[in-house]
Amino acid sequence: MSAIIDVRALTKTYASGFQALKGIDLQIHKGEVFALLGPNGAGKTTLISIICGIVNPSGGTVVADGHDVVRDYRAARRRIGLVPQELSTDAFETVWATLRFSRGLFGRPPDDAHLEKVLRSLSLWDKKDTKISALSGGMKRRVLIAKALAHEPEILFLDEPTAGVDVELRHDMWQLVRQLRADGVTIILTTHYIEEAEEMADRIGVINHGELVLVEDKATLMRKLGRKQLTLSLQEPLATLPDDFAGLPLDLADDGQSLVYTFDVQSEETGIGPLLRRLNAHGIDFRDLHSSESSLEEIFVSLVRQAREPARPREADR
């Protein structure tokens, strides 16, 4: 698959001396929806701002649809739409004037039919002559998206598109993202809602302390999410596992007082029945058992923690 965005060895040190990005390598495929997750201050907005040419990188390169975002800024920027977190639009203009101006800013000839299509898709058509200052918060969000789509970008960045919006608008946005994807637009979104990444993304990237700690197909992550653990509290603690159990996804925990068996929920055979029979044959008794499922949220939290404290075992692996 061809990369529509190619980020290589990207670093950013702000004037304060703070290193916000520490060597990011990332390729975004044409036509995919890529969700960038990370805790507050991880570097998501910095990364997006550099790709969109708003912030200068300290090192490395970014090429968007064949154009270097620094050397060939205008050509690169024309291909990109950005929906920022905050409204920076002139609040005293009408919705229509704002969109027409924005389209012109990117060197595109007027195309009222396109603007009408965008406004209708965002349920904003009846507000086209309203001043932005007179719109509700949710409507202003919709205007931000309309503005980003006015110049027909091939790449769309959504920086926390649904933070603080109501359920209806959230679902409308998801629907719009699906439509844009079907139209061939490449979409990169940042979000704090794991559910949103699960719903929308083809691939997921996790950034923490300025480093990409994971880039994975959502389907692969969901398989990890499907992992379950069965914990058996033993009647008598075990010093080691009998050799017979070697090769099984089985670990001793709690100083030998528990056995933890990890299995795939989606697979037909969990292997629990044979495991219990084998334990019985070895005279290993247990007094209690419980199972738990690792969620994407847990995987995400453990990745973030792991990057902070590299020596600690992963939560999801315990």
Ligand SMILES: Nc1ncnc2c1ncn2[C@@H]1O[C@H](COP(=O)(O)OP(=O)(O)OP(=O)(O)O)[C@@H](O)[C@H]1O
């Ligand atoms: N202009 C700046 N000068 C100095 N430091 C900055 C500047 N902008 C951002 N930072 C710092 O860089 C780090 C990354 O910020 P960034 O906004 O990219 O994070 P984020 O992942 O988007 O966070 P959030 O989820 O809170 O939006 C933070 O520690 C932030 O304080």
